[in-house]
Amino acid sequence: DWSMGYDWDKEVVSCLPDYYRWTQWIFLKLHEKGLAYRKKSNVNWCPTDMTVLANEQVVDGRCERCDSLVEQKDLEQWFFKITEYADRLLADLQGLENWPDRVKTMQRNWIGRSEGAQVDFKVEGGGETITVFTTRPDTLFGATYLVLAPEHPLVAGLVAGGPKEKEAQAFVASAKNLSSLERMGENAEKQGLDTGRRAVNPVNGQSIPIYLANYVLMNYGTGAIMAVPAHDTRDFAFAKKFNLPILRVIEGGDPELKEAHTEDGRLMNSGFLDGLTVGPAKAKMAEWLEQRKLGKASVSYRLRDWLISRQRYWGAPIPMIDCPKCGWVPVPEKDLPVKLPRNVEFKPTGESPLKSVPEFVNAACPKCGGAAKRETDTMDTFVDSSWYFLRYVSSHESTRAFDPQVVNQWLPVDQYIGGVEHAILHLLYSRFITKVLKDLGLIAFDEPFKRLFTQGMITKGGVKMSKSKGNSVQPDELIQKYGSDTFRLYTLFIGPPERDAEWDDRAVDGSFRFLGRVWRLFVELLERPDFAAKAPLEAPAEADKQLRRKTHQTIQKVTQDMEGGFKFNTAISAMMELVNLLYTYKENPDSKTPILREAVESLIRLLGPLTPHVAEEMWSRLGHPKTLMDSGWPAFDPDWLVADVVEIAVQVNGKIKSRALVPVGLDEAGVKREVQKDGKLASALDMAKVKKTIWVQDKLVNFIVGA
RNA sequence: GCGGAAGUGGCGAAAUUGGCAGACGCACUAGAUUCAGGUUCUAGCGGGGGCAACCCCAUGGGGGUUCAACUCCCCCCUUCCGCACCA
Numbered sequence: 061d062w063s064m065g066y067d068w069d070k071e072v073v074s075c076l077p078d079y080y081r082w083t084q085w086i087f088l089k090l091h092e093k094g095l096a097y098r099k100k101s102n103v104n105w106c107p108t109d110m111t112v113l114a115n116e117q118v119v120d121g122r123c124e125r126c127d128s129l130v131e132q133k134d135l136e137q138w139f140f141k142i143t144e145y146a147d148r149l150l151a152d153l154q155g156l157e158n159w160p161d162r163v164k165t166m167q168r169n170w171i172g173r174s175e176g177a178q179v180d181f182k183v184e185g186g187g188e189t190i191t192v193f194t195t196r197p198d199t200l201f202g203a204t205y206l207v208l209a210p211e212h213p214l215v216a217g218l219v220a221g222g223p224k225e226k227e228a229q230a231f232v233a234s235a236k237n238l239s240s241l242e243r244m245g246e247n248a249e250k251q252g253l254d255t256g257r258r259a260v261n262p263v264n265g266q267s268i269p270i271y272l273a274n275y276v277l278m279n280y281g282t283g284a285i286m287a288v289p290a291h292d293t294r295d296f297a298f299a300k301k302f303n304l305p306i307l308r309v310i311e312g313g314d315p316e317l318k319e320a321h322t323e324d325g326r327l328m329n330s331g332f333l334d335g336l337t338v339g340p341a342k343a344k345m346a347e348w349l350e351q352r353k354l355g356k357a358s359v360s361y362r363l364r365d366w367l368i369s370r371q372r373y374w375g376a377p378i379p380m381i382d383c384p385k386c387g388w389v390p391v392p393e394k395d396l397p398v399k400l401p402r403n404v405e406f407k408p409t410g411e412s413p414l415k416s417v418p419e420f421v422n423a424a425c426p427k428c429g430g431a432a433k434r435e436t437d438t439m440d441t442f443v444d445s446s447w448y449f450l451r452y453v454s455s456h457e458s459t460r461a462f463d464p465q466v467v468n469q470w471l472p473v474d475q476y477i478g479g480v481e482h483a484i485l486h487l488l489y490s491r492f493i494t495k496v497l498k499d500l501g502l503i504a505f506d507e508p509f510k511r512l513f514t515q516g517m518i519t520k521g522g523v524k525m526s527k528s529k530g531n532s533v534q535p536d537e538l539i540q541k542y543g544s545d546t547f548r549l550y551t552l553f554i555g556p557p558e559r560d561a562e563w564d565d566r567a568v569d570g571s572f573r574f575l576g577r578v579w580r581l582f583v584e585l586l587e588r589p590d591f592a593a594k595a596p597l598e599a600p601a602e603a604d605k606q607l608r609r610k611t612h613q614t615i616q617k618v619t620q621d622m623e624g625g626f627k628f629n630t631a632i633s634a635m636m637e638l639v640n641l642l643y644t645y646k647e648n649p650d651s652k653t654p655i656l657r658e659a660v661e662s663l664i665r666l667l668g669p670l671t672p673h674v675a676e677e678m679w680s681r682l683g684h685p686k687t688l689m690d691s692g693w694p695a696f697d698p699d700w701l702v703a704d705v706v707e708i709a710v711q712v713n714g715k716i717k718s719r720a721l722v723p724v725g726l727d728e729a730g731v732k733r734e735v736q737k738d739g740k741l742a743s744a745l746d747m748a749k750v751k752k753t754i755w756v757q758d759k760l761v762n763f764i765v766g767a
Numbered sequence: 768g769c770g771g772a773a774g775u776g777g778c779g780a781a782a783u784u785g786g787c788a789g790a791c792g793c794a795c796u797a798g799a800u801u802c803a804g805g806u807u808c809u810a811g812c813g814g815g816g817g818c819a820a821c822c823c824c825a826u827g828g829g830g831g832u833u834c835a836a837c838u839c840c841c842c843c844c845u846u847c848c849g850c851a852c853c854a
Contacts, residue, residue, distance in 0.1 A: 161770065162849075169850060176854080194854060207854090250852080280853045287854085294852050362853055480848080553792070555779055560847085567779070567793045574792085575805095579808085630781070633791035640791090641807095709787040714835045716787055753833050757788050764834055 063544045064535070065672045072451045074444035079451065080376035082461035083444050086493065087379060088390050089500055090140060096368075098388060100136040102211065102279065107131055110410045111371040114440060116170075116366050118483050132236065137369040138437065141490045146171050146361045148506075158511035161526055164484040172362025177346045179286060179355040181206055181259040186266060188214055190259055193281030193360050196288060197349065198341035200263045201330040202309035203286035203305055207252070207271045210235035211278040214253075219269065224256040228272060235274045239488050250275055257612040262354045263345075264331070266312070273298065281360045289320065296320035300661055307761060343439030354499055366489065368440045371412045373404060375438030383425035383432035389551040392426050398434070398527055412436040428746060449473055449508060459564050468504045476509035487512070510711070515625065516560040525563065533563055545671035546572045552628035552670055575674055577639055578663065582678050585660060586644070588653055604655050607645050611659040612700035614638045618666045619693070628670065665694045729754040
């Protein structure tokens with residue numbers, strides 16, 4: 061369907077093999093570089109969709125698509141190593157000057173870089189070492205206990221055979237059964253358990269207890285923390301609850317220490333750090349640890365590797381084969397695409413539906429030729445959408461993903477438009493894949509989108525219009541009823557594009573009526589005998605001048621609105637004003653067709669990008685040999701932008717009392733002279749009492765009168 | 768809790784180096800055209816008062832700066848978005 065006026069020749073369909081073949085190819089490229097790998101880990105599981113999800117697709121502990129509470133499972137899955145690009149994804153945000161700050165902030169938060177140090181603690185009565193990550197190595201003297209995440213690999217060994225073994229096992233089991241929302245949500249209680257084991261604080265030799273707690277996460281830092289209750293609010297709350305010692309190491313704040321003191325200050329109770337402020341103390345402690353091999357400076361990220369396996373049908377099959385002899389072997393490029401089988405049974409098994417198709421599963425190992433099994437998971441569809449913009453400019457390539465020459469010529473995308481809901485999904489993934497392809501030497505740029513504009517949502521009945529919510533407006537039906545020009549015009553006229561807007565079926569009539577008005581005007585004028593004549597304009601009357609000015613003002617306004625931030629709504633209202641004036645003007649018996657012709661031609665050209673079909677039709681009926689699209693953009697004549705008279709406001713003590721028509725550029729004395737002829741003003745104002753006059757050229761004059 | 772954006776007629780909204788609030792459109796009302804409905808055209812349309820000329824009030828609320836505030840400053844309210852045990 062080409063009715064919207066799109067160029068469907070450039071269409072790409074990511075669920076068809078001639079597209080996803082290249083998604084699979086990109087997977088192989090990442091795999092070659094060690095950026096696609098398989099590992100067993102604790103992953104997000106949506107119990108309704110029966111598939112794993114990436115962290116980015118879990119919103120407030122719920123599935124982004126179906127809103128179910130997400131569970132945690134230990135599963136072996138495929139990942140993309142986006143964490144290897146964390147620093148670049150963060151640093152390069154700075155160069156994206158034409159991205160909204162909001163989106164950049166969201167990406168920064170999501171990547172979540174923290175500088176700090178790793179510190180090793182020896183466990184008493186055993187050979188183990190617990191390594192913690194902290195952003196506050198300066199407070200090491202104040203560390204009064206350690207906390208491990210329940211999933212920490214050392215936990216089982218630490219409690220084995222001890223008096224706390226049973227309790228610890230129960231604690232770990234209960235933490236595992238909780239959803240992330242139950243465990244980490246805002247109402248979650250801090251749960252803890254003393255393991256009965258102790259460790260040595262490396263900086264002062266103090267013996268401190270080792271706890272387990274639900275609020276420590278295995279997948280951030282090292283899964284273990286040192287607790288400094290005096291200077292960390294979470295540790296403070298935990299220490300109060302479990303009656304653990306609190307030792308102040310930074311001066312200042314509440315002398316009674318009724319809450320954690322997290323501000324900067326001078327170190328105390330800290331040996332060689334005493335007297336330093338936080339910043340220098342951090343550096344000195346890191347150095348001290350490094351010299352003694354007790355720790356090192358370290359950086360942690362919140363960003364985790366991108367889990368791309370899905371137990372879904374729709375997605376590119378992951379092109380890997382599991383051979384009992386050779387292990388995981390990539391499908392050779394020449395064997396791509398690995399096609400989605402058609403004869404699939406869809407059963408809610410929690411495993412990929414592709415598992416049910418033996419012809420798909422059973423494959424020869426590409427390495428040894430032996431019997432092997434294909435990976436049956438498909439890739440997250442966000443992988444498909446992370447590179448489609450490269451394919452758009454090479455949509456017909458059949459022997460490669462894209463033509464690098466064409467891609468390097470056209471991309472990065474000059475102007476990208478999308479919803480803010482993609483801030484940490486599509487937009488982050490696309491940046492990552494682009495950087496990988498750049499590093500592989502396949503493209504010449506490492507950011508996909510130069511400018512980003514986040515448009516608002518269209519709502520209906522106050523809720524987001526979406527396919528899944530079933531409240532979307534069907535363009536086809538509207539196009540059937542009104543034509544695509546009306547549909548396009550209304551969506552542009554509905555409001556400022558960055559703002560959410562409520563769809564109103566009735567208001568579409570307004571756009572339809574406007575185009576009808578333009579069309580009828582055009583047809584009527586075309587019948588005027590002299591309409592085609594390009595007669596010179598001599599000594600135009602005031603009405604003629606008014607229309608010419610309006611024409612050139614409209615060209616200017618529309619040009620500025622469209623170039624400076626997609627203000628289509630006000631551009632369209634300016635064109636409506638021109639049309640309204642044209643209707644008045646044409647009724648004037650002396651109306652001149654060359655002036656009408658200039659106004660109408662300008663209008664048609666301004667409408668071209670918005671309502672291409674009707675605009676091209678009118679353009680062609682005017683007898684132009686070239687299409688409107690090839691005829692350029694109208695220019696305005698600056699001489700015709702300003703009127704020679706202007707209406708100014710006449711105020712007394714700041715209140716409007718009257719209005720006056722005066723020549724443009726008239727000076728203060730002139731304005732006063734003009735204004736005093738006004739009888740209406742005379743009754744409201746005694747000139748003898750005027751103490752002060754404020755005059756703004758071409759805008760207003762304000763007489764200040766004493767009491 | 769922290770950070771950001773927003774709040775203007777019945778509705779979508781205009782107006783920003785401070786200078787005539789409500790352009791443009793929807794809905795609505797009246798009139799013309801029409802057998803009628805629809806279409807089209809004309810006019811009206813923030814609230815209150817007045818026969819009228821006009822007057823008063825009004826941009827979430829309260830204060831302030833100014834001749835002049837939707838616009839600048841301070842306090843507050845509401846809505847939406849992001850972050851929220853990330854050590």
